[in-house]
Amino acid sequence: MATISKSTLASRLGWLLALWAASVGTLFVFACLMRLLMRAAGLST
Template identity: 60%
Template sequence: MTGKHTLEEIQAAEKKPLWRRLGWLAMIWAGSVVALFIVASLMRMFMNAAGLSTH
């Protein structure tokens, strides 16, 4: 295996319903937003613990 997809595999992937492909896109996007929120919250928590705040 060279890691390249065959024409049959590509055609099979294109036959999947649009809603299913868009669902995967939405799930990946939502996952990245959640991950960014978690990282930002942790950074804010550490900054507040170190005494860095805006008020």
């Protein structure tokens, strides 16, 4: 069974964290744009 060195594990966790942060940031920007468009169309409460 192959063992994973700490540097490789840290690198993989770093990439996982970076991808997660990028996806959350992208969803946040998309949600803000949708809110802006809906408010511009008069769809606010």
